[in-house]
Structures are given as C-alpha cells and as structure tokens.
Amino acid sequence: MDNSASTVLALRDVTMQFGGVVAVDNLSLEVRRGEIVALIGPNGAGKTTVFNVVTGVYAPTNGQVSFGNQVIAKNSPQGKMQKLYAGQNKGVYKGSVQPTPDQITKKGIARTFQNIRLFKNMTVFENVLIAKHMNMKAGFFAAVFRLNAKEEKNMRAESLALLDMLGLADLKDEIANNLPYGKQRRLEIARALATKPELLLLDEPAAGMNPQETEALTDFIHQIKNDFNLTILMIEHHMNLVMDISDRIYVIDFGELIATGTPEEVQNNPAVIAAYLGVDE
C-alpha cells in the first residue's frame, strides 16, 4: 500500500492569519490510517486553531486540507487579506473550498472540545442521540408525524448500544451537567463517536484529570481506537499520555512546525526542549 492511499488527513501549507496575527504558519502534516498522532506545543502555539481549521470552524487563510482523497478546505488570501498576508505560498492554492462544521462532521471527522461542550441540560442518552440526527433519512413532516418510527427506534437502539460499549449505560438518564468531570469527558467522546467518524480529533482529552484518571483515559483511547477502527489526532499536554500512546508526534510553536517524529525522536530534539524550557541567549 503506498503512502498516499493510507493518508486519512493531510494539511498542505496551511496558514491561518487573524488580522495581522499569524496563528498557524505554513503547516503541513499528515495522519495515516490507524495511527494515533499527537499535536503538542506550548500554550498559544496554535494547536486548537489547527483543529478549528480542520473542522471547518475557520476557513484557512491559505493552504489546503484533504481528508482521504477529498479536498475539504482550500483557500488563498482573499479581499483585505491579500495585502495583510504575511505567510508563504501565496497564490499556490487556486479556488476556495469552505465547508461548514456540520458538513465536515458528515464527511467523517468528529471532535471533542478543550472546554467540554456538552448539551448540559439534556440527558446523557439525548446527548448521544443528537449525533444520529444528521443521518436521518426522514424529512421534517415525516419526523414530526412519527412516520419514521422504525428509524427513530434504530437511532435509539444504536445510541444505547454505544453507551453500553463505553460504560455509560447506567448513567443514560442523568442530566449531562450532573456527571462528574471524568464522565463528562467520556460522554463527549461517546457523542463524537456516535457520528461514526473515521477520524477523531481529541482536544486535550486529559485536561484536568489526575494521574489515575489519565491512565484510565489511555486505556480508553486504545479501546475505542480498536473497537471503532479509528484514526486519532489529539492535542495533549500530559506528556506521559502523549509518549505512551502516540505513534507519531508533531510539535508546533508560534504556529510553526518545529519537530516531528516518534515519541523518542521528539523527546530528544533540541528544538523541542528549547521551546518547552526556553534557552539561555
């Protein structure tokens, strides 16, 4: 199998510029089928911005994102940005593809958020069930007049089965906001999985977790990766988790890629050490 066939996600020269601030600078990265890839970097390095570009929250200022063989986002500086643009490769990517986040999710990319974003006043079950809405075949009136009873039943059954697999079945009628923190994180991942993604983006899944919880999360990520046949790209600060779980790591600082490789390679990379610890000048 050649390399390009197994590539799930590829960013080519992606630059994201807000006004005069370059948040992501000419970043290229690649995630292959079945990999767990970590994106790390100091605070404010632009990691979440990368996620927002991939999921359609932002259209990149320049560059191209492809998912499988499909170009899912493409842009070159437009309008005012033509003058302001401070990045490279201007004018290389012709045409503009700017999908909305819901279109990206339908293509098979699901995500979680750095600050948990559950549907707080709805039950655990409803949180997962909502993810089934996008694939519903019934039209508006069919759904209102319950002409899709069978489909609705399937949606519910699938959601229950998913909760069962992820060990949340006994909490299904709890209001999401009342769950303990760790369970909320887990529910957010469950909700993302309910969209049946091929690629899962986890934004700091271990944020705010203690070492035991982090360890449980490591197992959990392994479990879902195998059970759901996933490819995972994650942002994380817990180095233990990152080194333990990742096949490859990308390190960015000030929006620029400064290192890439296996966990061992990255750990010993002087540029990475400098970015994290600072250097004497």
Add this chain to the structure above:
Amino acid sequence: MLRSMTKKSTTLLNLTAVVVLVTLLYLLEINKNSFGMAVSILQKSVILSIVAVSMNLLNGFTGLFSLGQAGFMAIGAYITAIFSISSDTIDSVYYTSGLAPWLMSFKLGLDVFPSAIRILFGLLLGGVVAGLFAALIGIPVLRLKSDYLAIATLGFSEIIRAILSSPQMDQITNGSYGLKNIPGFAIESDFLPVGTGSLLVPFAIAALCITFMVMLIKSSYGRAFMAIREDGVAAEAMGINLLKHKELSFIVSSFMTAIAGGLLAMFMRSIDARTFQISMTYDILLIVVIGGLGSITGSILSAFLVTASKEWWLRFFDQPLITGGITIPLFRTGFRMVVFSVLLMVVVLFFRRGLMGNREFSWSALLSWPKRMPKAKKGANKRG
C-alpha cells in the same frame, strides 16, 4: 409516586379531562349571554396560548430570542380578515378606496365555498405568507446572536405594521382605517344552539397547533433545536446544520403565530395596525417568561392566568371601593395594572424560572402536589 401512575390511568385521566373540558366549553358557549366575560377571556387566552407556545418554541427550545411576534400576527390577522369578511359587506368596510379589483374577484371566486372553508383558507394562507416572510428574513437575521436578533426582528415587526397602515396599501388593507365586520367563531346553523363554536372552534384550532408543536419538539428535529439552544458550536460539530434548523424553527413558529393572529382578528371583530404594536409582543413575552421558558404547559397555563388576572380577576381594583362609609384610596381606574405589576414581581422573585421552569405538567406531579411545595398549580389540566 413517579412510577406509580400507569400509562393506562394517565390516558384515562387525560380523556376525562378532555371530555370535561369540552362539555364545560360547550355549556359556556351556548350560555354566552350570561357568561360573556368568561367566554371572551377564554377565547383570548387560548389564542394567546398558541402565540406563547410558538414563541416558546423559538425562545425556549431553539434559544432564538425573537421579538417579531406582533408582525407575524398582523400578517395572519389581515389575511384572515380580508378573506373572512363577507363579500356583501366589503364595500362598507373599504368605504374610502374600495378593495383592489383583483382581490375582489378572487374573493368572489371563493364565495362558492361555505364561510368556514373561506376562513380556514384565510388562516392557512396567513400562516403560509408569514412562513415565507420568516424564511426570507431568516436568512440574514438568524445569523445574528441573542440581542441583535431581538432587535432585528423587532424592527421587522414595526416595518410590517408600517406597511399595513400605509396609504399605498389602502386598497388591500384599508390603510389606517383598519378592517371591521370580521365574523366571529360561532357557527351559524339552524340545527345548533346559538353561540355553538365560539369556544370550541378556537380551542380545537389551538389544540391542533399546539399538538403539532409538541410533536415537533419531541421529534428528532426538536432534539436538534434543543441542542442548538444548549450549545450552537457543539451542535454544529454534531452535524446539525445551524441555519437550516434555525430557519425551520422560525418558520414553524411564525406560521403558528400568524394562525393565532388570524384567530385574534376573529375574536376582536375589527382590527387596525395599532392592534399589533410592540406592546403586544411584550405581553406574549411576559406570558412565556411567567410560564417558564422551555415549558409548553407552562406557556398555556400562563396564557390563561395572565389574561384572566389582567382583564378580569383584578377588575375590582379599578372600581371605587367604599367600606363603612370610607372611600378607600387608590381604588380607581388603572390601579389594576399596578397590582398586576406587583404580582408579576412576586412571581419573578419566587419562581425565577417561571411557574413551571422547564418541566411539563404531569398528572402524577399534580396528584402528589399537596405533599410538596406548591410548584405545580391546579387548573393546569390542559394537555398532558
């Protein structure tokens, strides 16, 4: 207590409530002459309950703070009025400029149908036109967030009012003169007692509209609406097309609001553009907030309570009160609204999330009521 009610007994209670309600309404409407006040309060309440529920669908369930209700009601009211005023009296209504010839010939064409069909046609057409307007203005306006959306829809509502009363519309809306001779709800028939239908007709239409919205809320689309209310960013990440679903909610809400506007025209018998001022939207917002954002039964209950206390129960505050030869001060015209405002503040202080919060009425909750805090009020038996 929660599990102790079987499905069967709930159905039985619901059926009994409906039968009791229908009988009561029938008895009231055929004795309209002796219960005039009660009948007209019930008519107005049930009409406002449709608007309140449709505003709740937008504000409480989809999280869109819209204040365009009066405008959509005006659209429904005018269209229903134009099609329900009998062709024989139309010239006396449009006594200054006459009805536009194309509209007149359309109306005469419709005269082959019985008046009930014409009224129904007017109501539905009003709903559809309001829905179209909602769809059109929704595209730019629904991208706005909370307060901005409220202001934009408020502006829309005022524009509609201005257009309806403008001299250029004289031949259609009769401009600033308004429309009169609108037929009421009562069914005219030799076989039925006088007054039949004056309550059952608006209640039946309201039941249909509200049932539709309840079914919508409980469907997958309803869950999507609530997801948007909870967190738009997350909803979008779950594959929910924000604009499409906001539009859907806005269109359904506007459709129902226009139907209620049409019913209001029939209730008032004569309308003009001033009927649909911003204060009307505020009245409805008040009902929704008092009932509880996110509670359908709350909105219905509150529509009845607010209307009845505003226009009936507090009336005696407006009359001079003399006890033992002493005239008690304050009791004069307008004092009613002061008391009403104080009551409002009390409700808002003690039921911050409205009478029902975001809960719905249930029999089991009502039956266990004496044991708990008075959270559910009696008289809430309007649909389970």
